[in-house]
Amino acid sequence: MASTHTPAHPAGSAAGTQLLDHPRPAESEIAAPEAEANRHRMPRQTRGASPLLGVTAVAATLGATGFASATPAAAPAIEASDEAPAGLSADPGLALAARIQQQADGQRTAADESARLQAAKEAEAKAAAKEAEAKKAAAEAEQAKAAALTLPVRDYNLSAHYGQSARYWAHLHTGLDFAADTGTAVYAVGQGTITSAGWSGAYGYRIVETLPDGTEIWYCHLSSIIKGSGQVASGQQIGKVGATGNVTGPHLHLEVRPGGGAPVDPETWLQQRGLNP
Ligand SMILES: [Zn+2]
Numbered sequence: 001m002a003s004t005h006t007p008a009h010p011a012g013s014a015a016g017t018q019l020l021d022h023p024r025p026a027e028s029e030i031a032a033p034e035a036e037a038n039r040h041r042m043p044r045q046t047r048g049a050s051p052l053l054g055v056t057a058v059a060a061t062l063g064a065t066g067f068a069s070a071t072p073a074a075a076p077a078i079e080a081s082d083e084a085p086a087g088l089s090a091d092p093g094l095a096l097a098a099r100i101q102q103q104a105d106g107q108r109t110a111a112d113e114s115a116r117l118q119a120a121k122e123a124e125a126k127a128a129a130k131e132a133e134a135k136k137a138a139a140e141a142e143q144a145k146a147a148a149l150t151l152p153v154r155d156y157n158l159s160a161h162y163g164q165s166a167r168y169w170a171h172l173h174t175g176l177d178f179a180a181d182t183g184t185a186v187y188a189v190g191q192g193t194i195t196s197a198g199w200s201g202a203y204g205y206r207i208v209e210t211l212p213d214g215t216e217i218w219y220c221h222l223s224s225i226i227k228g229s230g231q232v233a234s235g236q237q238i239g240k241v242g243a244t245g246n247v248t249g250p251h252l253h254l255e256v257r258p259g260g261g262a263p264v265d266p267e268t269w270l271q272q273r274g275l276n277p
Pocket of ligand 1: 160173175176177252253254
């Protein structure tokens with residue numbers, strides 16, 4: 001047997017010889033590698049133990065992870081349905097807390113919706129108020145425009161002022177003269193009512209307009225009466241400039257008589273209302 005081993009393993013043959021001559025040392029030599037192997041194995045086992053511990057730790061981690069991941073999965077289930085999961089139904093306090101939380105959430109959502117609706121209502125009311133305000137402003141502007149006064153003639157020269165004296169006037173001049181060509185448009189100075197229209201002696205053809213406050217406006221020496229009665233708007237044409245009555249040339253003689261009484265200076269009266277003839 002040794003011969004067959006010898007060619008293949010010369011060293012082994014030598015060792016075999018040594019084993020035969022010195023069994024003890026050989027044993028110790030054999031034991032030594034064994035011991036060494038053990039020594040090597042020990043750390044390996046120690047290292048092996050670590051993975052084992054690691055596996056345990058991983059298992060624990062997995063277990064923990066499994067538990068941790070199971071918990072959030074279970075939590076929505078509580079919120080989703082009123083039924084507590086089997087694992088948690090054991091704790092009625094927790095289920096009750098979840099139910100209370102759900103109710104609180106529901107109430108909070110309802111409160112949010114209520115606040116949202118309230119805000120929408122307020123915005124709508126605000127928009128409506130704004131629209132009403134704009135309408136009111138437009139109406140007031142229209143009213144102001146209607147109430148606004150305008151000069152009775154557009155293209156003119158003032159040829160005589162109030163209070164002047166002249167040989168052809170019986171008294172001091174009672175009006176303001178707007179000299180303009182015959183046929184020039186005469187406009188109502190303000191919104192009012194034509195209360196008189198026709199021939200009036202020295203005044204020639206005359207229109208009397210009464211304003212809402214009772215002030216009478218006399219338009220005299222007209223060549224034509226366009227509006228002889230009824231309501232007129234401010235700036236509406238009511239007649240044409242002429243030279244009828246006691247005149248030396250075509251012009252509009254304008255008189256202002258508050259309350260239908262004595263005349264006042266038309267220039268002052270117009271200036272007090274923002275117009276500068
Ligand atoms: Zn005059």
